[in-house]
Amino acid sequence: IMSLFGEVPQATPVAVFKLSNDFKEDPNPMKVNLGVGAYRTDEGQPWVLPVVKKVEKLIVADNRLNHEYLPILGLPEFRSSASKIALGEDSPAIQESRVGAVQCLGGTGALKMGAEFLRRWYNGNDNMKTPVYVSAPTWENHNSVFANAGFKDVRPYKYWDAEKRGLDLDGFLGDLETAPKHSIFVLHACAHNPTGTDPTHVEWMQVAEVMKRRKLFVFFDSAYQGFASGCLDKDAWAVRNFVTQGFEMFCAQSFSKNFGLYNERVGNLTIVARDADNVRRVLSQMEKIVRVTWSNPPSQGARLVAITLNRAELFAEWKDNVKTMADRVLLMRASLQAKLQALGTPGTWDHITQQIGMFSFTGLNPKQVEYMIKERSIYLMASGRINMCGLTTKNIDYVAKSIHETVVNVQ
Amino acid sequence: MQVCDLLSWWSEVQMGPPDPILGVSEAYKRDTNPKKINLGVGAYRDDQGKPYVLSCVRKAEAQIAAKKLDKEYLAIGGLGDFTKACAKLALGDDNEVIKSGRNITVQTISGTGSLRIGANFLSRFHTEARDVYLPKPSWGNHTPIFRDAGMQLKAYTYYDPKTCGFDFQGALNDISKIPEKSVIMLHACAHNPTGVDPRPEQWKEIADLVKKRNLLVFFDMAYQGFASGDIDRDAWAVRYFIEQGHNIVLSQSFAKNMGLYGERVGGFTVVCKDAEEAKRVESQLKILIRPIYSNPPMNGARIAATILNTPDLYKEWLGEVHGMANRIITMRELLVANLKKEGSTRNWKHVIDQIGMFCFTGLKPEQVERLTKEFSVYMTKDGRISMAGVTSGNVGYLAQGIHAVTK
Numbered sequence: 001i002m003s004l005f006g007e008v009p010q011a012t013p014v015a016v017f018k019l020s021n022d023f024k025e026d027p028n029p030m031k032v033n034l035g036v037g038a039y040r041t042d043e044g045q046p047w048v049l050p051v052v053k054k055v056e057k058l059i060v061a062d063n064r065l066n067h068e069y070l071p072i073l074g075l076p077e078f079r080s081s082a083s084k085i086a087l088g089e090d091s092p093a094i095q096e097s098r099v100g101a102v103q104c105l106g107g108t109g110a111l112k113m114g115a116e117f118l119r120r121w122y123n124g125n126d127n128m129k130t131p132v133y134v135s136a137p138t139w140e141n142h143n144s145v146f147a148n149a150g151f152k153d154v155r156p157y158k159y160w161d162a163e164k165r166g167l168d169l170d171g172f173l174g175d176l177e178t179a180p181k182h183s184i185f186v187l188h189a190c191a192h193n194p195t196g197t198d199p200t201h202v203e204w205m206q207v208a209e210v211m212k213r214r215k216l217f218v219f220f221d222s223a224y225q226g227f228a229s230g231c232l233d234k235d236a237w238a239v240r241n242f243v244t245q246g247f248e249m250f251c252a253q254s255f256s257k258n259f260g261l262y263n264e265r266v267g268n269l270t271i272v273a274r275d276a277d278n279v280r281r282v283l284s285q286m287e288k289i290v291r292v293t294w295s296n297p298p299s300q301g302a303r304l305v306a307i308t309l310n311r312a313e314l315f316a317e318w319k320d321n322v323k324t325m326a327d328r329v330l331l332m333r334a335s336l337q338a339k340l341q342a343l344g345t346p347g348t349w350d351h352i353t354q355q356i357g358m359f360s361f362t363g364l365n366p367k368q369v370e371y372m373i374k375e376r377s378i379y380l381m382a383s384g385r386i387n388m389c390g391l392t393t394k395n396i397d398y399v400a401k402s403i404h405e406t407v408v409n410v411q
Numbered sequence: 412m413q414v415c416d417l418l419s420w421w422s423e424v425q426m427g428p429p430d431p432i433l434g435v436s437e438a439y440k441r442d443t444n445p446k447k448i449n450l451g452v453g454a455y456r457d458d459q460g461k462p463y464v465l466s467c468v469r470k471a472e473a474q475i476a477a478k479k480l481d482k483e484y485l486a487i488g489g490l491g492d493f494t495k496a497c498a499k500l501a502l503g504d505d506n507e508v509i510k511s512g513r514n515i516t517v518q519t520i521s522g523t524g525s526l527r528i529g530a531n532f533l534s535r536f537h538t539e540a541r542d543v544y545l546p547k548p549s550w551g552n553h554t555p556i557f558r559d560a561g562m563q564l565k566a567y568t569y570y571d572p573k574t575c576g577f578d579f580q581g582a583l584n585d586i587s588k589i590p591e592k593s594v595i596m597l598h599a600c601a602h603n604p605t606g607v608d609p610r611p612e613q614w615k616e617i618a619d620l621v622k623k624r625n626l627l628v629f630f631d632m633a634y635q636g637f638a639s640g641d642i643d644r645d646a647w648a649v650r651y652f653i654e655q656g657h658n659i660v661l662s663q664s665f666a667k668n669m670g671l672y673g674e675r676v677g678g679f680t681v682v683c684k685d686a687e688e689a690k691r692v693e694s695q696l697k698i699l700i701r702p703i704y705s706n707p708p709m710n711g712a713r714i715a716a717t718i719l720n721t722p723d724l725y726k727e728w729l730g731e732v733h734g735m736a737n738r739i740i741t742m743r744e745l746l747v748a749n750l751k752k753e754g755s756t757r758n759w760k761h762v763i764d765q766i767g768m769f770c771f772t773g774l775k776p777e778q779v780e781r782l783t784k785e786f787s788v789y790m791t792k793d794g795r796i797s798m799a800g801v802t803s804g805n806v807g808y809l810a811q812g813i814h815a816v817t818k
Contacts, residue, residue, distance in 0.1 A: 048481055066713075068454060105708065295524075
């Protein structure tokens with residue numbers, strides 16, 4: 001009997017997960033995983049934040065809590081406190097009641113909801129032709145999220161300058177100037193993934209000026225707030241500046257990394273609009289999109305974050321935990337750069353400490369990456385991206401020496 | 412600053428209509444009448460009208476907490492311990508499908524998420540037919556889900572308003588005309604919203620006809636265990652169809668039968684020709700899932716897996732599901748008894764014949780409106796009530812109200 005699915009082709013696996021799989025199967029005791037973006041301790045272990053453990057105990061012990069459905073848009077106390085984290089406690093937009101939020105499944109879910117809404121309601125109705133610009137390079141799933149939401153024209157904007165290993169500001173501004181009006185731009189709020197290269201404040205203001213003048217839509221992806229510099233407010237500077245500039249915008253927030261809640265899928269889509277009435281109508285349409293996708297979001301993670309953010313001592317403890325993670329990353333950056341310098345590895349390595357957040361774009365080319373994987377069992381993305389969290393005081397010498405050897409022997 | 416700076420991007424965005432089902436709960440919350448009853452959304456309530464957290468769930472949670480697990484991302488397809496157990500629950504431990512590895516089961520965001528992934532999968536890969544045939548009526552959210560995924564919706568006769576029962580002949584007539592390769596949606600048990608299920612011999616004829624018509628079967632099983640109180644009995648239709656050679660797709664929810672509503676626990680299964688095909692299908696399901704939410708939430712799946720895979724918790728669960736189903740059945744009987752006591756001369760037999768959480772009372776929209784306005788009884792306009800909202804404490808008042816608007 002012929003199968004209805006006889007013609008379904010085997011899809012290629014998502015690269016970052018295949019990398020983790022290959023790492024798992026590698027028998028080399030020296031192997032290092034610098035692939036997938038999750039925090040690791042100096043022992044190379046996942047880290048459940050102490051404040052998270054504490055709040056989980058509170059939740060389990062509280063018999064008043066149950067597993068009932070959340071509202072479609074999510075847990076109210078989560079949504080409002082999450083938006084406050086992004087926009088600031090004293091944000092004028094919040095005070096003016098022109099901020100709304102949708103609890104979503106992780107940062108991906110927030111991007112998805114935003115994308116679906118924009119396709120239906122932005123720049124006309126169901127306009128699939130609005131160009132969506134994502135940075136070159138960007139988190140690979142950005143392309144899929146927007147394409148899947150129906151956008152037919154997802155394009156790159158210049159961002160990374162491979163030669164100078166830094167931001168291609170002129171290219172970026174140039175693409176903003178030539179983008180069709182009303183194009184959507186996905187901006188990384190901080191700790192750009194995968195390059196770790198963020199615009200400076202001055203550069204952000206230049207970006208904002210062009211976007212305002214050319215009526216481009218601001219869609220921030222904020223997956224690393226707090227994780228980049230160790231300071232929540234510092235990492236939210238760009239988002240808040242754009243709000244001050246008067247933009248209506250979306251900000252997709254993830255609490256996967258800064259709360260270490262990866263598998264609980266905790267995200268928030270913050271919506272800044274002209275006024276409360278616009279927020280109200282936008283949220284009513286968001287509800288319809290949510291209803292045909294997941295009906296209502298998962299409660300555990302949102303509850304955890306809401307309790308933490310809304311209690312002073314827990315909030316303070318969380319900020320401290322976040323700083324612990326950010327500080328370890330900064331230490332590894334400094335350490336790796338120092339070792340490469342000491343080894344006399346050809347090239348400049350300042351970008352290791354100039355870049356920010358979990359990732360570093362090493363500048364290693366595909367051949368060099370392949371060498372690292374095959375000959376050294378050091379797993380990194382083909383783009384040369386490494387996860388700094390995969391480095392520990394125990395393996396950093398091995399990694400530094402391997403990079404050195406690779407750069408010297410493989411061109 | 413230019414005038415257009417003052418305009419919003421969203422000026423043309425219309426106010427969306429309130430969701431009919433969830434909107435009922437919201438209206439209920441606003442009502443100040445102390446006698447108000449919420450018979451809207453399908454969430455189980457105990458006899459005090461309170462949400463019920465299953466004892467096996469609490470035990471599973473305590474076990475999980477003690478294990479001090481990390482919070483690393485799950486695979487795109489979800490927690491393996493959960494998906495395996497989920498498939499076994501639906502198909503039976505010894506099912507040949509599972510043994511030969513020709514099913515792919517992925518963890519989904521409860522039933523809605525499962526239906527959506529299924530709809531997306533069919534929309535992308537089942538290109539020979541765009542039509543999904545739903546029973547008339549069906550769960551309100553089926554239509555928008557499939558439509559949003561790009562499928563067209565059609566219907567087959569199902570409910571007979573004259574008998575408040577199953578229009579078997581009507582269903583067969585309509586199904587016999589469905590074009591080949593179309594998708595047919597079947598509610599595995601405890602049909603939502605009517606509570607009307609085919610009898611086994613009727614299921615057999617349906618299975619036969621569906622095979623003759625060469626239709627793709629999509630089973631929605633949101634109430635396994637919750638309908639009759641028996642896990643295997645409620646999955647009988649699903650297993651029978653598979654036995655008869657239908658390679659079905661199946662959505663499962665653990666919202667009701669484990670009371671895990673807000674944790675969003677569900678599964679989507681495709682029964683394939685063989686293990687090799689299952690691998691290909693799996694790879695494509697992952698491609699569909701990743702741009703929506705990357706990977707599913709852990710908490711609920713871990714609880715469900717713990718229960719399903721721990722013998723004494725599993726046993727306790729079966730008992731609790733049986734208990735919930737029994738309370739519903741008792742409430743059905745009490746409601747009919749009270750209606751008779753009120754002096755109602757209408758035939759209310761369907762209230763007892765119907766099964767599962769919902770009851771299609773047969774009330775008309777005007778009667779429902781009166782019931783809500785005059786008695787603060789909240790339900791959906793189609794006359795559907797959630798029996799879970801009925802308690803021994805409110806069944807008398809409810810009978811009063813229903814009698815008042817129907818006499």
